[in-house]
Amino acid sequence: MIFKMDNIFKTMENHIFHITAINLAIVAVLIIFLLAISRKLKSITKGYKSLSKISDKKSIEQLVYDAVNISNDAIEENIYLKKRVEDLERNMKYCVKRVGVVRYNAFRDVGSDLSFSVALLDDTSSGVVISGIYSRETSTTYAKKIINGQSKHVLSKEELQAITEAKTIV
Template sequence: MQELMMMLNKNVNLLVLFAIVLGLIDFIVVIVINSKYTKLKNKYKKLIKELEMGDVVDLLAKNISKNDEFNEKLEKFRKELSMIDNEMKASIKKVGIVRYNAFNDVGSDLSFSIALLDSDDNGIVISGIYGRNETATFAKPIIKAQSNYPLSAEEIQAIDKARKGQR
């Protein structure tokens, strides 16, 4: 049982680490886009100064070419950001855990239900039922906070906790 808890804890930690890494990638993309924006703003200021003293047609032609390059790069960043957002939606973001005593003759709350859900409330609920002579583990798929399999009261409670952001 303890091994299962350690394995679940390790898996949850890996999933949290994965979400953090994706968040950092998202943050880096935003910084890159901000850097490009700052460079464009500086070029615009330079253009305004040049317009005051140069050939307007040549300067506009150069800037239109540079603007097209910028728009292509910006579109590429938008697509990459969209892909990252889609990956983030599918990652586990919500975790709910309920510990309970499944049998009267067994002391302590050694049984558990843990719900692992993404942003659309899809994922799994895992339950471990601890008894004196044996332990059973169940996993049920969750789609939109519901399952095609019957859910115990503790599993429903774990899903509700996960949806509400409670641990």
């Protein structure tokens, strides 16, 4: 056994330069890894400190928990608002959006276009047509219900013209 150990020591003496160079290379690689890890740790520590400053002494776990709760609340609010917008869009088609106005002279002895027909329609061409007939002695106003562009009452040509005008508005 002594003989073998002597051989090992002699071999080491002969190759001491190579062994030292290999050891130095290993140490250099380890130092590079240590510097990289140190830089990453410094970055993480800096982020943690900045979070700690704005967190009113809350832990990172509490900050994450709060952020998740805020996010969940925002998601719920978004779902509610989306449903509300859908309801409003559905109801919007029944709001008056289309208006047609026709002014005319109902009688020859009246000097100006003081009579009128106004059609107020929704997206389904339903609503009302209001007509005002002006004469020197009196003024009369009529309202007729319109469903899908039609009325169960007889419509004058001016009322039909007001409905047609309202339908053409996009």
